[in-house]
Amino acid sequence: MASSHATPVNRQFRLRNRPVGRIKTSDFDLVEAAPPEPGEREALVRTLYLSLDPTNRIWMSDMDQYMPPVEIGAVMRGGGLGLVVQSNSARYKEGDIVSGLTNWQDYSIAGERPDNMMGVIPKGLPVPLTAMMGACGMTGLTAYFGLLEHGRPKEGDTLLVSAAAGAVGSVVGQIGKIKGCRVVGIAGGADKCRFIVEQLGFDAAIDYKRGDWREALAAATPEGIDINFENVGGEIMDAVMARMNLYSRMPLCGMISGYNSGELMRGDFSPILMRRIRISGFIVTDFAAKFAEGSVQLAQWVAGGLIKHHETIVEGLENAPVAVNRLFDGQNIGKLIVKVSEAPVQ
Numbered sequence: 001m002a003s004s005h006a007t008p009v010n011r012q013f014r015l016r017n018r019p020v021g022r023i024k025t026s027d028f029d030l031v032e033a034a035p036p037e038p039g040e041r042e043a044l045v046r047t048l049y050l051s052l053d054p055t056n057r058i059w060m061s062d063m064d065q066y067m068p069p070v071e072i073g074a075v076m077r078g079g080g081l082g083l084v085v086q087s088n089s090a091r092y093k094e095g096d097i098v099s100g101l102t103n104w105q106d107y108s109i110a111g112e113r114p115d116n117m118m119g120v121i122p123k124g125l126p127v128p129l130t131a132m133m134g135a136c137g138m139t140g141l142t143a144y145f146g147l148l149e150h151g152r153p154k155e156g157d158t159l160l161v162s163a164a165a166g167a168v169g170s171v172v173g174q175i176g177k178i179k180g181c182r183v184v185g186i187a188g189g190a191d192k193c194r195f196i197v198e199q200l201g202f203d204a205a206i207d208y209k210r211g212d213w214r215e216a217l218a219a220a221t222p223e224g225i226d227i228n229f230e231n232v233g234g235e236i237m238d239a240v241m242a243r244m245n246l247y248s249r250m251p252l253c254g255m256i257s258g259y260n261s262g263e264l265m266r267g268d269f270s271p272i273l274m275r276r277i278r279i280s281g282f283i284v285t286d287f288a289a290k291f292a293e294g295s296v297q298l299a300q301w302v303a304g305g306l307i308k309h310h311e312t313i314v315e316g317l318e319n320a321p322v323a324v325n326r327l328f329d330g331q332n333i334g335k336l337i338v339k340v341s342e343a344p345v346q
């Protein structure tokens, strides 16, 4: 761990080549550099936790995307939580915990420009620190704004959520319950299906790894689907589309089933016309101006037990390139996080 080195070393994963299919350790060079020197109005940040996200796979590729791809030779981009260990900026104090693009490395720089600014996490939170990466952080905010602003849930709506036991999906379903929806989740495997019903309060779960999942989808949505919070794309999205109601909504959050192949689906548009389905793609940063409001509401729900926060934590920065594949193998429940170094007691 970085904190145990006498002289701090900054381990960095630099992208060696664009992965083909699954991510491999050999797609990166692990180099050891000196920690960067913070300049004027900058602070040095030691990474505590790294967020592993399906979008890491998008950033490694050169597919059409919402941010520039990571350049070959550059440090892999990634969100994280870090500790300010040195500061030349009035915005950051030593000992502050910050959230932002720490990237896949031990040390990063937080600045005051929009492109290198990090958010200071308030002290004395009523939720665990790691929830600020999950249910109350970026993935929770994705669920919150995607569902409320694009899905527009109403009491009694049938809400369908895919990747339902994951970071975004698990929060979507729980917000749906708060809003009075009948919530049906799609997840891979019996354990995840039990988890979302028994622990998260979903009304029904469909195991898409079973041969009869299409029949199970029909049985679980006898009155059709009013909102589909789409996380996976591919044949699951096609099957769900066929059950969407007139004037239904489909927040299009992600299409993880196509990220490794780079082949995002080409679908049949006719149900969109015939049933006037409103499909709206969004990226969480569209709502950046309202993040504080969303985080406060999510933290209240988590602290009050209305939303349960779950996470899968992998130890050690060195394991990031292997661990990120868990998202594609379904080997995570809730938010997937790498613990990079020890957080101070707040």
Ligand SMILES: NC(=O)c1ccc[n+]([C@@H]2O[C@H](COP(=O)([O-])OP(=O)(O)OC[C@H]3O[C@@H](n4cnc5c(N)ncnc54)[C@H](OP(=O)(O)O)[C@@H]3O)[C@@H](O)[C@H]2O)c1
Pocket (backbone or CB within 6 Å): 052, 053, 054, 055, 138, 139, 142, 163, 164, 165, 166, 167, 168, 169, 186, 187, 188, 189, 192, 231, 232, 236, 252, 253, 254, 255, 256, 257, 258, 282, 283, 284, 285, 326, 327, 328, 329, 330, 331, 332, 333, 334, 335, 336
């Ligand atoms: N628009 C935005 O701003 C935004 C922000 C964050 C995330 N996202 C998107 O939201 C989705 C979920 O992200 P997350 O961070 O919450 O990840 P996650 O759900 O915690 O992890 C990904 C899950 O996807 C499922 N999955 C993987 N490959 C699949 C496949 N081929 N078919 C069906 N399910 C598959 C796996 O669960 P199973 O075991 O159930 O298969 C896996 O656990 C992703 O598509 C991501 O790109 C979008």
